[in-house]
Structures are given as C-alpha cells and as structure tokens.
Amino acid sequence: MKQLSDEELMQTVSEGNLDAMTYIFERYNVRLYNFYYQMVKDVAICEDLTQNVFLKVIKYKHSYKGGKFASWIFKIARNLFYDHYQEQKKTQAFEDIDDVTGELDEETIEKEEEVSHLMRVLNNLNEKDKELIVMNRINGIKYEQIAEIVGSNTTAVKTKIHRIVQKLRTNYFETLA
C-alpha cells in the first residue's frame, strides 16, 4: 500500500478500507500539525485539530470525488481551523470579562520569548493573510494548489502572497530591535 499515491489511498479508504488511513496519517500528520502550529502555538489544540482532520476524512470519505487529495484535506483542515477560530473568539469574549487585570504572568512572558521574531510578526497579520503565507512559505504548498484550496485563481493568490511578503517585510524590520 506504501507505493500508492495519496489519491489511490483515499480511494481505498472511501471503499471502506480504513487501514489505508494509517498511511494517509503518516504522510500528512506533520504537515497538518505544522499548518496549525504556525497559526496557534498550542500543542494540545494543534494535535486536537490535526486529529479532527483525520476523523473528518473518515466521516466524509464518500464525498471525496477524486481530484488532488492534498487540496481536499487542506480544505478540511482550513474549515476546522475557522470553526475553531470562531469558537475561540466567543470564549475569549467571556474570558476578557473575567480577566480584568489583564496582566501578563511570568509564564506567559517566558513563552513569548521562545517564539521567534518571525512568528511574532506573523501573528500581527489577519488570519486570512497568515494562513496564505503559512501554507505557501512554511508548508511549501504551491500557488496553484493554494488557489484550489481557498477557491481562487493562481494569479490572484500569487499577487496576494507577494503583497503579504512585502507587508511582513516592513513589519519585520521595523520591529527588529
């Protein structure tokens, strides 16, 4: 089964052979985890989200109708991320009320230091921009494929990403102490 392409593996999964999922997991877990990890620096949340992607792949196995598997699975990953993000926004609204002082404790500060300068700048982008740049520059997904994932065309995606790079560049060097 190792020799099969992603698409062929997914085909066997949709035919009901769930064992093929193990190979899909092996091929995609680190990529998906990284996709999430650049967006949310929380191991537990990222692992949960990654795990949920595979669960969804199984649940919706019949809706896979061929086509580039990587695009399909990243579409699922993205949707899950936005669900999570919406959820997060809601709960944060509650938390803000509780946390009136808003002071940073030492632990948070320590964590901040572990994060690279690049990541700090990335975090200032809006979620859409951040996602595009993470997919392209960190996950190494090609413009064409990103276009497929986000439902756009290649030229638009490329232009957008190049603009984000320039925006990042300004922030990156302005804030570089």
Add this chain to the structure above:
Amino acid sequence: MKTLKITLFLFLCTFIAQAQETYKHSLSGIKKVKFYTDTSIDLTVGSSNELVISGSKNSYQNKSRKEKSKGLKALYSNGNDNTGKGFEVTKDGGTLIVKDLESFMKRSGFKVQLPKGIDVYLNAGNLGHVKVDGITSEIEIKTNIGDIDLVNINGPATVSTNTGTITAVFSTINQSNPISFSTATGDVDVSIASNTKANLSLKSTIGTVYTDFNFKVKKSKGLSPVGNPRKISTELNNGGVLISLKSTTGNVYLRKK
C-alpha cells in the same frame, strides 16, 4: 515409441529436480510464513510471489546412498514429508508452516527466498543460526545458541535468543509497531539511521551499553545495585516507535548507520 517418450520425459524431470534441488510453493493468499528447523536459515528476498527453498544439501547423502533410497519414501517421526525434500509444508488460514524434518547432523542449513512484504516467523531450534536480508514486513525470530544477523530490515521485529548475538542493520524504521531484541548472554548490536525517531529502551543487567548517539539519559531513581533496573530510556529525535534492546550479561551497542 510412446513408452520411450514417457520414460525420457520422466528421466528429464527427475534430472532437473535433482540438479536444482529447489522446492517452490506459491504464496497466493499467504500473509505469513513460519519456519521450524534445527539448522541455519538464510533468508533473502526473491523476485516472485513464491516460497523458494534451496541449497538444502544433505551432507550425508552421497551418490551411492541416493541410489539406495530410489523409489522409497523417507519416513520421519516428527511429520510427513510432503515436499520430497525433508520438509513438511502445511497451510493454516493465511499462514504457511514449513517444518524441517531432518536432523541438524544431516542438513547443514538451507536458503530461503520470499517476497519482501511477507511476515516471517523463524525458529532455528537449538543450534541453528538465522540470517535475514531485505524483509520489510514483521519478523519474529527465536534461536537458542544460534546468532541472528539481520540487514536491510524495517521492523517490526521481535527477536530473542539465549546465547546468540543479535546484529541488525536497519534501513528506515517502520513506526507502526515496536522493535524488541533480547539475548541472555550474547551481545545486541544495532545500527540505525541518525535521524530515526524512536523511544529507546536500552538495558544490560551485567554488561554495558555503548552508543555513538548523543542523547540525554534520564537518570533512574534509587542507587541500590540490584534493585536498580539499569535501564536507559530516552527519546531519539523527539521520540517515535519503541526500540527495546536487552542483554542480561552481554553488551548492547547502538550505532549510527
């Protein structure tokens, strides 16, 4: 004329069989092959989906003796020779069982070829050594005093011997199931790629553990010399499948490939 043709045909058949001294069995529908012998097994990867046993020369069987047994059937107390080569081959579901009926004295080892993706169980009895090259599926090996020599394997592997030495050179390591080697008095000598992800458990009760990997050893608690399990546990490249290497009195060597 007709009888002559038939005799000639039969003659040719026996001639070919004797010249090749190989036994073949199709492996369609077979997932695992088990071997029981008391002599050495040399297992390599073949090109067909067949079990091929060769080189099983009978050292005591000189020509004149072969003549004597012509037309007769060999009888064994431990099984029924259904191969004509002193092996009993039976099928149990998806498992093919190959039982060597000859004694250690009579057979000085044999060679086996299998497709690389088949699971194997090798039991080399009291005296046999085991060599495996290129099998990428699950391997289970048991010897008593024989050495075990594995190359180009991926795991999972479960290998045990009493006094033999276990040597293994892994290509990439399959992360699905653990690898576990144990010997009572022999050494364990394993080479893996330096980027292998694994949880290591290395232990020698009386001997020493050696490695050229750089990793931090979690100190075990307690100082009592006997109570102290002397086990070295650590994660390699952030952890992965468990690789457990144990020797009671021998040494354990873990090398970078």
Add this chain to the structure above:
Amino acid sequence: MNCTDIENKLVDYIDGVLSENETKTINKHIESCSSCKNVFNETNELINAFTNETVAQPTSNLKTSFEEMLAQEKKKQPKVIALQPAKRNSYKSVLQIAASVAILFTGYLLGGYQESQNSQKEIATYQTEQKQLKENMLLAMIDNSSPSTRIKAVNYTEELTTPDTKILEALIDRMHNDSNSNVRLSAAEALSKFTDSELVKTSLIQTLTTEKNPSIQVEVIQILVQIQEKRALDPMKKILEQPEAPDYLKTQVNIGIAQLI
C-alpha cells in the same frame, strides 16, 4: 521595469522562477538602485527566516489518539455513515452562529453559565470514554497473533495510572503464557509498575517457579527485590538448586537473597 515592478517580482526572483531575461533586468536594477537593493536584502532575509523556521513535531499523543480513533471508526464500519456533519458546537453553520448571537442579548449570563457546566460534564464523560476505549483496545490487541502488536499493547499500560483488574489479569496472562519471551519480558516490566496490587505480587512470585528463560527470571528477581518481597526467598533458593540454571542467574539470585534478608 520601474521600482514598483521590481518590488512585485522580488519573491519570484528570490524563488528563482523568473525567466533569464527578467532575472538579468532585476540584477542590473538592483546594482544601480540602492533603495531596491535594500528591499531585496530585506525580502531575502525574511524569506530565509521562513525556511529556517523549524518544523514542529507533534507529540506521540497524536499518533496514539489517531490509532484509537481509527480502531473505533473501524468498529462502527458496518453501519451506514451519515453524510451530514455531526451536530457539534464547533461545526455550527453561519446561520446557527447568527441565531446564537441574537439569543446572546437575552440570555447572555445564563447561557454562559450553562454552557460551561455542560462542557465540564462533557469533558468528564470524554475522559472516562477515553480510558475505556484505551482499555478495550489494549485487551483486543493483547491477543493479536503478531508479537510486536502484543508488545505494543503491553506498553500501552504505561499510560494507565490505575488499570482495572481485567487489564492486570491480561498482563499476568501474557507474562505467564505468551509463546514469545520478549512479550513475557515486556509484560513483567509493565507489571513492575503496579506492584501495589497483591494480585500482581503473587503472580510475579509464581513466575519465579514457572519461568525457564533466565533473562525473564533475572528481571523478575530484580522487581521483587526492589519491592522487598520476602515471599520471593523460597522460590529464589529453589533456583539455586536447579542444575540447569546458568551461573549468572545464580549470581543474581545470591545478590538478591542478600538484599532481601
């Protein structure tokens, strides 16, 4: 090309995907235009920063929970799987979110309170379910025909802090009866973590009289000495009387006896 054109092409320039002509033009321009040269240097550094960003590795939990999930999904398989998304909070549609925003004004505090109550309950159920799932999986795997799968199952018990009797019995069964000595050895090691249980203690002592593999015998002696189990003395002395017991085993027994008395 003017400076804006150059800036727009810089990423492709750094990625090396431009045509030879375009590359040459940019080369020339950068040499003569100090502001573009600066932009190029910065962009280049930024792009390299991305490449240097290390690949994050998930912990082994991800694989474990994936395998659990897969095992569970496999069990469900014969059933027809509905194509509608599961009704879970996190998968709310836009409409549902809109609706809940509307409700938010009227039942803000009450809703928030109830939600947290429910989610706490959910987490508790989830955790028990997880434990149950892990235990069931382990019990299913421990009888597998592949020895490495059995070892894997045995190792899973390390993650359980309080395994129930069924699990302990399964482990003891492996330690006493498995055909593969590595599985027996792994089971003995796993049981060494649960020596508070009387059942485990007696089974370890029993192993001393039944087990013939010296590696396992040594392991079990070490476990019993560590927990100062005096009842192990008699079976240990019996090993000394066995003519077939190898010398190093007898040495270990003698050291052990000295520590127990």
